[in-house]
Amino acid sequence: MVASEIKKAFVDVACPVCDSPQSKEVRSSQYPENISLEELQSVYCASSDHTLLDRVVSCQSCGMVYLSPRLDACLIQGGYEAVEDPVFVAQNPQRIQTFTKSIAAITRRLGYQPKGKKLLDIGCAGGAFPVAARTAGFDAQGIEPSRWLSDYGRRTYNIDIRQGILERDTFPKNSFDVISLWDVIEHVPEPHEILTTIHGLLRPQGYLWVNYPDIGSVVAKVLGWKWPFWLSVHLHYYVRATMQRQLERAGFEVQYIEPHWQQLQFGYVLQRASALVPPVKALERLVTSFGLGSAPFTYNMGQTLVIARRK
Numbered sequence: 250m251v252a253s254e255i256k257k258a259f260v261d262v263a264c265p266v267c268d269s270p271q272s273k274e275v276r277s278s279q280y281p282e283n284i285s286l287e288e289l290q291s292v293y294c295a296s297s298d299h300t301l302l303d304r305v306v307s308c309q310s311c312g313m314v315y316l317s318p319r320l321d322a323c324l325i326q327g328g329y330e331a332v333e334d335p336v337f338v339a340q341n342p343q344r345i346q347t348f349t350k351s352i353a354a355i356t357r358r359l360g361y362q363p364k365g366k367k368l369l370d371i372g373c374a375g376g377a378f379p380v381a382a383r384t385a386g387f388d389a390q391g392i393e394p395s396r397w398l399s400d401y402g403r404r405t406y407n408i409d410i411r412q413g414i415l416e417r418d419t420f421p422k423n424s425f426d427v428i429s430l431w432d433v434i435e436h437v438p439e440p441h442e443i444l445t446t447i448h449g450l451l452r453p454q455g456y457l458w459v460n461y462p463d464i465g466s467v468v469a470k471v472l473g474w475k476w477p478f479w480l481s482v483h484l485h486y487y488v489r490a491t492m493q494r495q496l497e498r499a500g501f502e503v504q505y506i507e508p509h510w511q512q513l514q515f516g517y518v519l520q521r522a523s524a525l526v527p528p529v530k531a532l533e534r535l536v537t538s539f540g541l542g543s544a545p546f547t548y549n550m551g552q553t554l555v556i557a558r559r560k
């Protein structure tokens with residue numbers, strides 16, 4: 250692959266929030282000179298083990314932080330369609346447990362009765378979120394670009410998962426009560442487009458649930474470039490104000506935005522943390538030796554939950 254073809258694979262993008270083309274560089278591109286297109290595409294998979302290589306900019310008009318240039322949307326889509334990830338789906342039982350608790354907390358807070366309500370989870374990977382929603386009482390389904398992951402979810406959980414990218418005519422208008430974008434909006438090349446599509450698919454007053462990593466969070470500020478959500482697959486880096494503006498532009502009214510506390514096993518959290526802060530490794534060994542590795546641990550790394558409503 251010659252350099253000019255790689256260059257053509259990247260596109261300059263305007264601000265996803267306000268459309269302004271004026272931006273300033275926050276961090277320069279870290280890509281090696283002679284990377285192949287295949288290597289580039291392999292970056293776009295479900296698990297988050299690829300650090301940030303792309304150029305980061307901030308919008309001079311609204312302050313939104315995003316990647317530009319970024320890989321062409323068709324190439325990103327092709328990368329996601331080809332994902333096969335047995336290691337990722339091996340964690341599905343824990344993921345379903347976590348999502349079940351999150352969904353229960355949201356419906357309790359909203360005083361929402363899920364029984365018989367239609368929920369669509371966009372970018373559902375191996376189906377963990379729609380499975381948890383079904384357990385909560387929703388009539389749940391998902392859509393996922395990866396052929397392998399969508400097939401895995403259908404076969405394993407007997408749940409309705411459509412393979413593909415959400416388009417305006419994928420589902421009839423006004424057909425869902427709740428749509429979720431859980432750890433997805435930061436991956437989507439055209440957030441305004443997907444949000445207007447979702448607006449059309451929701452029934453009036455329908456809910457949109459968005460979970461995203463917030464660079465305005467305390468932990469993101471403390472860790473700087475070591476924050477684990479700086480990744481080549483994360484194209485957009487919202488703070489609450491830019492997220493709110495992005496949603497309002499597509500016709501949503503934000504009900505609340507707050508930190509999302511996640512529960513994982515203590516040993517797993519320490520293992521991930523020791524990759525960032527090596528001395529944590531000793532603590533991990535100690536915890537494991539006391540048999541506390543599987544104890545539940547509640548933490549927040551900047552994940553933020555937004556509940557919005559279709560106006």
Ligand SMILES: [Zn+2]
Nearest residue numbers: 264267308311
């Ligand atoms: Zn902007």
